[in-house]
Amino acid sequence: MTRIVVNGVTCDVPAGFTVAAALLSVGHVALRRSIRRHEPRGPFCGMGGCYECVARVDGQADVRTCVTEVHEGMLVEVDPP
Amino acid sequence: MTRRLKSDLVVIGAGPAGLEAAAVASAAGVSVTVLDNFAAPGGQYHMQPGGSDSRFCKASQVRQGVAAIRRVIDHGGAILSGAEVWGVFPGFSVHAQDGEGAIRLDAQTLLIATGAHDRTLAFPGWTLPGVMTPGAAQRLAKTSGIPPGKRTLLAGSGPFLLPVANAVLKVGGRLAEILEARHLDAGPLTLLLKHPEKWPEAARLLWPLIVHRPRFRFGEVVIEALGDERVEAARVAPLDAGGKPLPEQARLVENIDSLLVGYGFRPQIEMTSILGCEHRFDALSGEWCCVVGDETGATSVPGVFAAGEIVSVGGAVPARLSGKIAGLGIVEHLGGDATAEERRALVRQLGRARRFADALHRAFAPPQGLPGNLPDETLICRCEDVTVGELRREMVNGVDDVYGAKLWTRAGMGVCQGRICGWGIARFIAAETGTSVSDLGFNQPRIPLRPVPLRVVQASLENGYSGQADGVVS
Numbered sequence: 426m427t428r429i430v431v432n433g434v435t436c437d438v439p440a441g442f443t444v445a446a447a448l449l450s451v452g453h454v455a456l457r458r459s460i461r462r463h464e465p466r467g468p469f470c471g472m473g474g475c476y477e478c479v480a481r482v483d484g485q486a487d488v489r490t491c492v493t494e495v496h497e498g499m500l501v502e503v504d505p506p
Numbered sequence: 507m508t509r510r511l512k513s514d515l516v517v518i519g520a521g522p523a524g525l526e527a528a529a530v531a532s533a534a535g536v537s538v539t540v541l542d543n544f545a546a547p548g549g550q551y552h553m554q555p556g557g558s559d560s561r562f563c564k565a566s567q568v569r570q571g572v573a574a575i576r577r578v579i580d581h582g583g584a585i586l587s588g589a590e591v592w593g594v595f596p597g598f599s600v601h602a603q604d605g606e607g608a609i610r611l612d613a614q615t616l617l618i619a620t621g622a623h624d625r626t627l628a629f630p631g632w633t634l635p636g637v638m639t640p641g642a643a644q645r646l647a648k649t650s651g652i653p654p655g656k657r658t659l660l661a662g663s664g665p666f667l668l669p670v671a672n673a674v675l676k677v678g679g680r681l682a683e684i685l686e687a688r689h690l691d692a693g694p695l696t697l698l699l700k701h702p703e704k705w706p707e708a709a710r711l712l713w714p715l716i717v718h719r720p721r722f723r724f725g726e727v728v729i730e731a732l733g734d735e736r737v738e739a740a741r742v743a744p745l746d747a748g749g750k751p752l753p754e755q756a757r758l759v760e761n762i763d764s765l766l767v768g769y770g771f772r773p774q775i776e777m778t779s780i781l782g783c784e785h786r787f788d789a790l791s792g793e794w795c796c797v798v799g800d801e802t803g804a805t806s807v808p809g810v811f812a813a814g815e816i817v818s819v820g821g822a823v824p825a826r827l828s829g830k831i832a833g834l835g836i837v838e839h840l841g842g843d844a845t846a847e848e849r850r851a852l853v854r855q856l857g858r859a860r861r862f863a864d865a866l867h868r869a870f871a872p873p874q875g876l877p878g879n880l881p882d883e884t885l886i887c888r889c890e891d892v893t894v895g896e897l898r899r900e901m902v903n904g905v906d907d908v909y910g911a912k913l914w915t916r917a918g919m920g921v922c923q924g925r926i927c928g929w930g931i932a933r934f935i936a937a938e939t940g941t942s943v944s945d946l947g948f949n950q951p952r953i954p955l956r957p958v959p960l961r962v963v964q965a966s967l968e969n970g971y972s973g974q975a976d977g978v979v980s
Contacts, residue, residue: 446650449646469888472641
């Protein structure tokens with residue numbers, strides 16, 4: 426298992442998971458708000474092409490969670506919290 | 507610091523086509539570097555599972571992928587995974603980024619084998635979290651071993667729905683229903699009878715469905731996703747004779763937390779477009795494809811070759827064959843031994859594989875009447891939050907093609923560069939104006955092809971954007 430922190434909450438997720446899979450497995454499917462209408466969005470294409478699943482990861486904005494693997498101690502911030 | 511590499515051939519995309527071409531070329535002594543933007547090579551078809559304990563490890567597609575990857579490496583080819591290409595320039599120089607930063611490759615020849623992705627259409631509610639493409643669910647299942655939700659509605663058209671259904675079931679997901687937009691007729695069965703080489707695959711795809719017996723419905727499409735913060739239900743409707751949804755006959759599919767909708771595939775022609783290669787509208791798949799020589803894989807730009815889904819959407823078998831042909835074409839282009847005879851045999855096999863793929867396109871063409879009469883408040887472009895109403899307003903003012911839609915509404919101008927919305931926008935405009943999708947063109951992609959930090963661009967371009975590398979630094 427790999428320990429990550431999502432919006433301040435510690436979660437243990439299987440090693441090798443993508444961040445999107447890890448978030449889905451702990452119940453986060455809405456990961457951000459859209460730019461004009463501020464509507465909830467989550468993973469859509471699942472292969473790095475649509476940028477719908479971006480979140481702040483280890484302080485870096487707009488990281489695609491569907492093509493990024495979890496690592497020990499990873500800090501993930503999703504919106505809405 | 508930019509890593510600068512140099513090889514005779516740079517292959518972009520490590521799916522079935524790219525891997526075959528790389529293996530053939532490296533076996534003939536060509537120095538080859540393969541770039542792929544995923545964590546592991548294989549593409550969508552040969553996708554490598556997340557762990558050695560994955561339920562997918564024994565699948566034939568995975569094992570074939572392992573063998574194809576091994577052939578490239580054994581012949582001295584290099585595969586750079588997690589390397590995303592954001593720019594390609596004549597000469598040729600390829601600019602990519604990975605977790606470590608900028609990578610720049612200079613090459614004499616390029617093979618573009620970037621594959622295809624799910625083809626999607628706008629419908630009310632399609633932006634709700636929990637609504638995904640079938641390909642997304644397949645990747646989730648294969649790489650992380652989880653289903654997209656507890657209870658999934660899978661819809662759209664085409665044989666790809668079957669492996670996705672299987673992948674969802676295999677990792678413990680449940681299927682509310684599977685909706686195939688086309689009416690069931692004898693077509694697919696007759697086709698299958700004529701192609702015995704497809705029987706094992708068909709049996710493998712159908713067997714889990716015989717065991718699990720999910721509810722199959724034909725001639726219905728999803729017209730709306732419902733939910734508050736995520737998808738909770740969907741409205742599905744039958745189609746009229748013209749393939750238009752009949753909302754007044756809609757029914758509700760409730761208690762779902764996942765909705766997957768896809769209508770086949772779109773070739774990823776960004777790189778061949780950027781390089782100025784000639785493209786054609788393929789009426790059967792309804793897609794713009796890169797034009798290549800049948801026996802060479804050569805595009806209209808000297809030194810640029812293309813293979814796989816971007817030359818003709820047809821799945822892994824034609825992709826592998828076109829990859830082999832392009833690999834041999836590249837060997838010849840670089841002055842290697844003539845391989846014409848070997849290629850002619852492959853061209854014959856490719857012809858047969860394409861005939862099967864074309865018949866599937868005919869059998870599962872997305873219904874003509876889609877996306878149907880969308881309400882004004884429906885979002886048509888996800889990145890820029892552009893509604894159907896905004897697009898309709900600009901169409902009254904004279905917008906009549908996809909480029910006009912992009913200029914006047916920003917639809918297709920966001921970070922996905924129209925990959926996700928482009929097909930739906932073209933079909934919508936064609937339907938509203940009574941024209942054909944083939945007349946509307948496609949949006950010329952722009953560099954950077956993918957969002958990239960300015961520090962990476964700066965590092966990559968510090969010695970100009972093109973020209974041969976002065977040495978190999980890694």
